[in-house]
Amino acid sequence: MARFVHDAALQFGPLGIRVNAVHPGNIDTPMLQNEAMYKIFRPDLTNPTREDAEPAFGFSHKLPVNTISPRDVSEAVLFLASDASRYITGQQLKVDAGALLADTTSGAPA
Template identity: 45%
Template sequence: MSANAGIASNPYLSHELPPATWNQMIDINLTGVWNTTRVAVPHILAGGRGGSVVLTSSAAGLKGYAHISHYTAAKHGVVGLMRSLASELAPSSIRVNSLHPTQVDTPMIQNEGTYRIFSPDHPNPGRAEFEVASTATNKLPHPVGRGGRRQQRPAVPRLRRGRYITGATLPIDAGTTL
């Protein structure tokens, strides 16, 4: 079973974040993942054969980022949820792990708010400025949109088959969390 929930928003300094924006981010990016597990785990337990749960977090679930504290907090929360579930479900042979991708070419990041996060000094940043700034955060040369989703796809079956892997965070991030 995989749980993946994610939205982005405009950048804010943490102390200037509107409470409604904070709540929406936590509700979707963290509570959405929890709701998925809350519904799916009883079915996995009822099967009596063990299993695997993979939660999608983000590179922001492993390190802090300025101007997106609400996103970072939600994705760190996914890690905490994963570790709690891994502890709770291990006696039933259910493994729980999390994936931590870098920027992936999706509508969630291809928008003005994200462009401004990555290019705050540019008066009107677009995709080109975002791609340069985003790629610069990675240790490996990984332009956004050239393999991000394809690189994540093989990780889920590997985690599902890993009989002794539980409670693990797997960065798929071109080295951005180094």
């Protein structure tokens, strides 16, 4: 995705078209909140519930949250669609509570 956004921003920039991407983390929606996902996040349990899976949703987050509100992602999209971001193009905006941050102190991926 990063290369696609980069190349599209280069191609469409001269036409005044901005290209950016929003990468959401574990968003509190039915796509995350369902039995199949509970089993993925808690394979150690036969029939995990939302309460069982909830702490695992935030395991990779660097901020102390388990899920992210859809509103928070919408606010990021709204910003990118607004005049306030008129000179922003070719960017990857991660709304993921830091889940994709690499841990450079240990040399290990996050």
